[in-house]
Amino acid sequence: QVQLVESGGGLVQAGGSLRLSCVASGRTFSGYTMGWFRQAPGKEREFVSAISWSGSNTYYGDSVKGRFTISRDNAKNTVYLQMNSLKPEDTAVYYCARRVGSSYVYTSSYTYWGQGTQVTVSS
Numbered sequence: 001q002v003q004l005v006e007s008g009g010g011l012v013q014a015g016g017s018l019r020l021s022c023v024a025s026g027r028t029f030s031g032y033t034m035g036w037f038r039q040a041p042g043k044e045r046e047f048v049s050a051i052s053w054s055g056s057n058t059y060y061g062d063s064v065k066g067r068f069t070i071s072r073d074n075a076k077n078t079v080y081l082q083m084n085s086l087k088p089e090d091t092a093v094y095y096c097a098r099r100v101g102s103s104y105v106y107t108s109s110y111t112y113w114g115q116g117t118q119v120t121v122s123s
Contacts, residue, residue, distance in 0.1 A: 002026040002112040004096050009117030012086055016121070020081040022096030022114060030074035033099040035110055036081045038092035038119075047105040048094070049081060059104050063089075086121045093118050 101109025
């Protein structure tokens, strides 16, 4: 069993920044790719970013490339998402999850989801 707890969300003005954290407890963290997804009201859950277990490979959705940065600290069982130049369309609940499948963009490849943290960007 793995528990994931996200934090760091909040209300920010357009152009601002936030740093999300996801702390994992339970079974192995460092051996797995971790991902961030987001879900806005009335929309499907969308891939945001993923990072390999070593941190050497990172992946981003097109809508966040160049603005968001994912990182991890395996010693702290924590994955981060630094979000800069935020836009109103970034408003969503952000979730972290542990990848177990072959794809890094599909929700079906992930298990052990957190409860999410709300990010609201005002214009």
